[in-house]
Amino acid sequence: MISSLASRRGFLKASTASVLAAAAVPHVFAAESGTLQVALVGCGGRGTGAAGQALSTSNQGPIKVVAMADIFENKLKGSMASLAKRGALFDVPQDRAFLGFDAYQKAMDCLKPGDIVILTTPCAFRWVHFTYAIAKGLNVFMEKPLTVDGPTTRRMIKLAEDADKKNLKCGVGLMVRHCKGRQALKKRLDDGEMGDILHMRAYRMGGRAAWVGRRPNDTLSDAVFQARSFHSFIWSGGGLFSDYNIHQIDECSWMKGAWPVKAHATGGRHFKGESLDQNFDNYYVEYTFPDGTRFTFNARYMDNCPGEFASYAVGSKGSCIISTASHTPGRVRLFSDYNMSPAKMTWAFPQPEPNPYQTEWDDLVSAIRNNTPYNEVKRGAEASLVTSMGRMAAHTGQIITFDQMLNSDHEYAPDVDKMTDKSPAPVPVGPDGKFAVPNPGVTTKREY
DSSP states (O other): OOOGGGGGGOOOOOOOHHHHHHHOOOOOOOSSSSSSEEEEEEEEEEEEEEEHHHHTTTTSSSEEEEEEEOOHHHHHHHHHHHGGGGGGBOOOOOOEEEESTTTTHHHHSSSTTTTTEOOSSGGGGHHHHHHHHHHHHHEEESSSOOSSHHHHHHHHHHHHHHHHHTTOEEEEOOOOGGGHHHHHHHHHTEEEEEETTEEEEEEEEESOOOOOOOOOTTOOOOHHEEEEEEEOOHHHHHHHHHHHHHHHHHHHHHHHHHSEEEEEEEEEESSOOOOOOOOOEEEEEEEEOOOOOOEEEEEEEEESSEEEEEEEEEEEEEEEEEESSSSSSOOOEEEESSOOGGGGEEEEESSSOHHHHHHHHHHHHHHHHHHHBBBBHEEEEEEHHHHHHHHHHHHHHOOOHHHHHHHHHOOHHHHHHGGGGGGGGGBBBBBSSSSSOOOOOOOOOOOS
């Protein structure tokens, strides 16, 4: 039987340095013909989807899921039921399905060097799990965002270097980078078809999201409650801003060919009611690139308001659509005017376009099979940092620079490597029964 959370209270006892020193693994992992085994750590919807996409690379060689881990039994069971439909590609008996904060270790212990672990828990745990994966000599696919603060960003960049030293292949779930349409658009922009990029803008506007309240029979500890509700708490998942918006911030920075150097932002809480989350329900961020070009990002999570999910750029010779109405299909287009009128369209990527959720896995497994360099972690950590920079600018009411965010000493969950279901929550409950929220202009050095 799958054990209960209460009976699996183990925690990571080794420091980052000692864990990395504990395992000596070969520097080359030949996977040309052998079966690649996969462990899934974090069994929510995105983790289950990533495992399914991993199995869809079977045309590159045999692959199967052999172990799974989560801290929530319902997520673990639901994911197992979904993946079991893949037949022989799914081989996870009950004794390789693990629960608890130490379950990630047990799942990875089922693998051999050169296999793959999928890390799709809330990102607060990413550096902890990545550390153990490197020690075990495992290739890694990890979901975005990777970090929510400066200290963990610096740590992830160092871990990326450690992974390179062991020749590990590491993918990050910023799948838009693997979109064939966006890749073609990027080449055309680099070739000067739109001239110099003068301004960029993106929108993620929809209905109310990440609202969270305690149920009368909710017996979870505050730490587990906040880990489960990672869209709602900044320490565990970067809140709504980081998890929802990183893709468009990353794709626009990619098209520009640079990371923004500072962010100036505003936002507020207007319709939260009794929600316990830490998010604003609207954000406006003005990012500035090194050459002075501005990129404005608009986010709103309010019911009964016009919605938009798109990214655009304007250049000295015309304009382009980077995202049309979602992450995929992008349906990228170039125009000779600034109104983006159909009559002025000069190029569009042919439809239908390949699904980037699958192409990112095809690219990762190809690198493993062919032993070619592949490590997206530094770029993923920087994309996470730039997203956090905009979030912090809105939450503090201050102009935040890239260097400020990177070199900040505020680590939002410094003891996450020791967390159990009985640990105190990184955000304690206040006397009013709620959790701290950002207070721009008042709390200016931290987000809460």
